[in-house]
Amino acid sequence: MSSTTSVRRAEKLRIIKILRALNYFYSLRDLEKILDIPFQSLWKYINFLGIPSDEVVEDIKNKLSEKKIIDELLYDIAKKYRDMPQHVARNIGFIELYSLVIEERLGEEEIDYVFSLSQEAIPLATAISIEMGCELCIPLVNRNIVEENVKILWYYSSTEQSIKYILIPRDCLHQHKKFFLVDLMINEKDKLSKIISILNMNDISVIGIATIYISKECIDLINKNKYPNLLYLYVI
Template sequence: MRAGRRLVKVDEQLEAVEFINTAKSIYGLSYRELSQILGIPESLLCRYANGDLLPSLDTVSVIKDRLKSMLDLTEVLRRNVVMKDGFVDLNNVLFNPYILRLYQRRIREFFSDLPINKVLTAATDGIPLSVMASYALNARLAIAKQYKDIATEDFYEVGYIADSPPRRVSLYLPKHLLEKGDEVLIVDDIVRTGRTLNALVEMINNAGAHLAGVSVLISMSNSWVEKMRDRNVRIDIILDLGSMRT
């Protein structure tokens, strides 16, 4: 077997092992419960999960097929996002490395065919997601902040009205992080009104770059979507809660 084919095989085997550990972590499953789901003996699952043994390609197919629906990122978000009094708590998502890895795969699936070389987000909650997106696409990361970094002199600056609480917010990005001709993916954890997104789009335009895609973990309204689609931009909304808002 050629070295390239061997690497592909090992990648598939390691991915299946990661699926086992991901399902075990996210759903709190025991090896006995996983064994019942997969039809694979507990002893083997334990050896796979610990890295003592890699599953055969036939077993890889079984693992992926039977865990596919459980590890669908939209379903995982439904189970882990906490909503209380109109607020969304993403702590169970943004600080879980297994869920972040699922997000990384989602980014690769939806955007890897585009020539994206920059991932742009606004600090701070979008940072874990944008790091995974940057890694998935082999793209550089640009983070717009509400303050100026002391070591940088030249910035893009855009302002918008934030609604909670109502106030004027400015975002700053060092100019060397976003350049003319860049193909940009915007990453956002939660979109409510789309104002932050619009500010990031303005920043991209000011740089002479091109908006290629938008990845949104949770959308709380649909008002911003058509405006983005009018720009001929690829949009991936992983969990749409717009219809659930009161």
């Protein structure tokens, strides 16, 4: 199989995944109007009973880009649930769609681990790791785990005005690895600063960070560290 054919098939599969995710929010009749494609064909695509042609794939990509359908949909959902982020974490269509956007943005970046910075972000981090084909690192919740197996990271939560901690599995902290950090909400500057510090201490490169909600001061901290990829939907 030629590399061109492989890329073309990968792009078609990606478009099918996008259509399946959009179908959580739009009926096939609505998508028919938006994309100007018969709903019968769309039904075949999302059920893997048909494969769109090269021309159809390009047409769908152009329409999605021109109408900013995905960007506006993700932003509207993030804005709607800004006071209830846990609802976003349970929204399968949203998770699938956002993970595909992130995967496209990262392109050919080499990533060893997708690191979820919270329990709530595990669904999104899992979806991204599947799309990127890399390992997943998640924080632990059992405080009784011996310290030989975890790194306990204490930080001050400005939102809750208390001392909190995150348990990072030590088997994730391999030197010279490339990490992509994921969370639902990044608004604790002290937590982010200490995570960055421990990754730097272990010579771990941060390829980028993705979140749904983020504070301005955390954006400034990330930009100060000059990470190449920062993706977010809503500034809080």
